[in-house]
Amino acid sequence: MRVVLFVGPWWGLEGDRAGWAKALTSELMAYAQVEIGRDGKDVLGKVVISPALNLRLALGARRTVLDTRLWEPGWLTDASRDRRAWRDLQLCLAHHVLCRGPGERDYIIGALFALGLITPQLYRRDPLLASYVLTAEEGPSALQGSLRGPSPWQWRHRLPLLLRKGALALLISGHQR
Amino acid sequence: MGRHILIISPGDVGRYMSAPGIRAFHMAQVLAQRLPQDHITLAAPRVDVQVPGFPARVSALSYTAEPLLPAAQEADIIIANFLPVRLIPLVREKLLVVDLFAQYFAEWMELTLHEHQGLGRHLSWLERRAYIALQLALADMVMCSNERQRQSYIGALASMGLRKPVVVALHGIRPDPPVKRRAVLKGVRPGIAPTDKVLIWNGGTTDWYDPDSFLLALHTIAQRRGDVKAVFLGATYPNVPRLGWGKRFRSALEAAHQLGLYGATVFFQFGWVPYDEVPDYLLEAEAGVCTYMYHLETYYSLRTRFMDLFWAGLPIICTRGDFLADLIEREGLGIAVPPGNHKALAEAILRLLDDDSLRSRMRQNIQRVRERFSWEKTLEPLIQFCRNVSLPKRPRNRRVLLRALPWAVNYLATRSLREMLRGEEVWVLHRVRRVATRLGRLLEGERP
Numbered sequence: 001m002r003v004v005l006f007v008g009p010w011w012g013l014e015g016d017r018a019g020w021a022k023a024l025t026s027e028l029m030a031y032a033q034v035e036i037g038r039d040g041k042d043v044l045g046k047v048v049i050s051p052a053l054n055l056r057l058a059l060g061a062r063r064t065v066l067d068t069r070l071w072e073p074g075w076l077t078d079a080s081r082d083r084r085a086w087r088d089l090q091l092c093l094a095h096h097v098l099c100r101g102p103g104e105r106d107y108i109i110g111a112l113f114a115l116g117l118i119t120p121q122l123y124r125r126d127p128l129l130a131s132y133v134l135t136a137e138e139g140p141s142a143l144q145g146s147l148r149g150p151s152p153w154q155w156r157h158r159l160p161l162l163l164r165k166g167a168l169a170l171l172i173s174g175h176q177r
Numbered sequence: 178m179g180r181h182i183l184i185i186s187p188g189d190v191g192r193y194m195s196a197p198g199i200r201a202f203h204m205a206q207v208l209a210q211r212l213p214q215d216h217i218t219l220a221a222p223r224v225d226v227q228v229p230g231f232p233a234r235v236s237a238l239s240y241t242a243e244p245l246l247p248a249a250q251e252a253d254i255i256i257a258n259f260l261p262v263r264l265i266p267l268v269r270e271k272l273l274v275v276d277l278f279a280q281y282f283a284e285w286m287e288l289t290l291h292e293h294q295g296l297g298r299h300l301s302w303l304e305r306r307a308y309i310a311l312q313l314a315l316a317d318m319v320m321c322s323n324e325r326q327r328q329s330y331i332g333a334l335a336s337m338g339l340r341k342p343v344v345v346a347l348h349g350i351r352p353d354p355p356v357k358r359r360a361v362l363k364g365v366r367p368g369i370a371p372t373d374k375v376l377i378w379n380g381g382t383t384d385w386y387d388p389d390s391f392l393l394a395l396h397t398i399a400q401r402r403g404d405v406k407a408v409f410l411g412a413t414y415p416n417v418p419r420l421g422w423g424k425r426f427r428s429a430l431e432a433a434h435q436l437g438l439y440g441a442t443v444f445f446q447f448g449w450v451p452y453d454e455v456p457d458y459l460l461e462a463e464a465g466v467c468t469y470m471y472h473l474e475t476y477y478s479l480r481t482r483f484m485d486l487f488w489a490g491l492p493i494i495c496t497r498g499d500f501l502a503d504l505i506e507r508e509g510l511g512i513a514v515p516p517g518n519h520k521a522l523a524e525a526i527l528r529l530l531d532d533d534s535l536r537s538r539m540r541q542n543i544q545r546v547r548e549r550f551s552w553e554k555t556l557e558p559l560i561q562f563c564r565n566v567s568l569p570k571r572p573r574n575r576r577v578l579l580r581a582l583p584w585a586v587n588y589l590a591t592r593s594l595r596e597m598l599r600g601e602e603v604w605v606l607h608r609v610r611r612v613a614t615r616l617g618r619l620l621e622g623e624r625p
Contacts, residue, residue: 110332113282127472
């Protein structure tokens with residue numbers, strides 16, 4: 001079992017979101033070594049982890065689980081260009097996506113289809129996307145099962161999109177600076 | 178002055194109709210009734226105005242015989258399941274409602290997996306995905322048929338940087354009560370006795386259905402008793418011959434032969450049953466059955482065939498997983514069984530057929546629930562849109578087209594590549610040649 005990294009700045013979170021993150025992390029600790037991004041500066045106080053760190057971790061053959069429950073309310077549906085660029089990039093880099101419930105899962109699946117992240121190869125292996133997009137209702141045990149199975153996607157299928165989305169996100173961020 | 182509303186159906190409207198044609202037909206009926214000031218045109222590959230219930234106020238256009246462009250140019254609002262690519266430039270001046278009554282990403286992914294292999298599969302998927310995204314990018318309003326689909330389309334739109342109204346307009350049920358005009362099965366069809374219990378599989382058998390579980394269940398039942406019969410109504414979809422007569426249907430036929438059920442327990446109605454003759458079959462049946470695989474297509478689907486079963490008051494035995502199966506279980510309209518479990522299916526069939534009081538309770542529940550499914554109620558969001566929306570006074574900003582441009586390019590490029598790969602005529606080149614020929618004729622002084 002490889003190291004699992006939960007993407008999310010939960011040490012900057014409060015209330016429910018911090019609770020979810022802690023509960024899930026401690027559950028996962030029971031069966032796998034959970035490593036938190038070492039470069040604290042990259043993530044502290046941000047809604048999303050920095051793409052550079054994210055990419056480094058993903059290239060390091062680690063599975064990333066994107067927990068959209070940790071995002072600020074409204075962040076998921078924000079259609080502004082900069083938010084969308086970062087959100088798309090996060091989705092591109094995540095091996096698994098964990099969301100609040102069935103409604104949010106439907107929303108994310110629609111987004112993944114439009115982004116081109118659901119390929120015939122991926123769909124053929126997992127026609128319900130059960131190991132790719134999970135809901136919190138299913139609990140950590142469902143996630144554990146998914147993490148034990150093969151990775152939902154392969155780099156070669158995702159690389160062109162990742163380069164495009166990454167370049168776009170960096171351009172927008174550069175422009176804003 | 179009334180506005181012009183054009184409904185474009187990809188399926189025929191007439192005696193032989195599948196879901197897209199049925200939807201467009203009832204849409205025209207309801208809009209003609211509720212928007213008496215407006216001019217409604219119904220365009221389909223073939224439209225037969227003789228079909229019972231065709232509204233006199235609605236103009237018909239068969240676009241395999243007549244050009245669609247003039248009608249589209251005249252329209253103020255276009256309602257299309259999918260807007261033909263050649264009409265895209267018109268959306269600057271028109272309002273477009275895209276009626277995506279399935280989660281087409283999931284449905285077309287299933288089709289892609291079953292129809293193609295290797296690079297062709299990948300290209301076909303890219304083409305289909307771009308085509309759906311193009312429709313979403315062009316639409317002023319998106320219609321879908323359940324809340325699951327709605328959420329997924331909102332998600333897809335958000336990832337494209339778009340915010341548009343997405344409304345649920347469920348597939349409705351026919352307005353007139355079902356009337357049986359003649360006996361077609363019991364005591365008429367060789368092999369089906371007047372005392373037999375009949376199960377109906379109404380509709381085609383595309384790749385995502387699971388007739389094998391049904392056949393295995395029938396085999397189990399046939400070993401115990403001989404009075405349970407099943408009829409598959411319809412094989413080849415009207416004007417989409419490749420849909421329906423596929424791998425799954427052929428394997429069902431083969432399985433029926435191998436299990437010794439063909440012609441004794443299981444009967445196939447090849448072709449498609451006319452829309453007005455469907456009640457003759459439904460009203461002779463004890464229950465409707467439909468089983469399917471459990472995947473994303475099923476999860477998002479709305480099995481439109483169930484609406485005819487609700488209309489006829491038939492209890493339904495189906496597979497769990499989709500929106501209507503949840504409703505069937507919740508409201509006691511039939512029995513939903515786990516996917517691929519033929520033993521559970523056989524038990525459900527026997528339970529339903531042997532328990533008259535259960536069947537009667539289910540019929541009462543259906544009576545109660547089906548009130549919600551009248552076309553007038555389900556199409557209310559569309560009626561409100563057509564009634565209240567302001568039409569663009571002048572051609573809209575180019576941004577309307579610009580936001581669709583990447584998807585249009587993506588679609589045309591992947592389509593051309595796929596066509597080249599299969600050695601087919603490239604559609605884009607064909608159009609360019611056609612335009613060039615016309616221009617040439619015009620320059621030579623001939624009439625186009």
